[in-house]
Amino acid sequence: MGEYAAFQPGAGIAMGYDDLKVIEAANFLRSISDGAPHGPTLDDAVHAARATAAMSESFHTGTWVTL
Secondary structure (H helix, E strand, C coil), X not given: CHHHHHCCCCCCCCCCHHHHHHHHHHHHHHHXXXXXXXXXXXXXXXXXXXXXXXXXXXXXXXXXXXX
């Protein structure tokens, strides 16, 4: 569970919005202090967008799409 365990030690229990924002802010500040990204990068977003576009194309054409 990583850093989420500090806020919610029980598996399967939902996290609160405020707890998630604290973790998000900590990761953002760590990225600034370390000079390196923590979490998804822009490259990750591009790969996700390509995969999503390929899924849509596959759905509409009924064929496999190579990435």
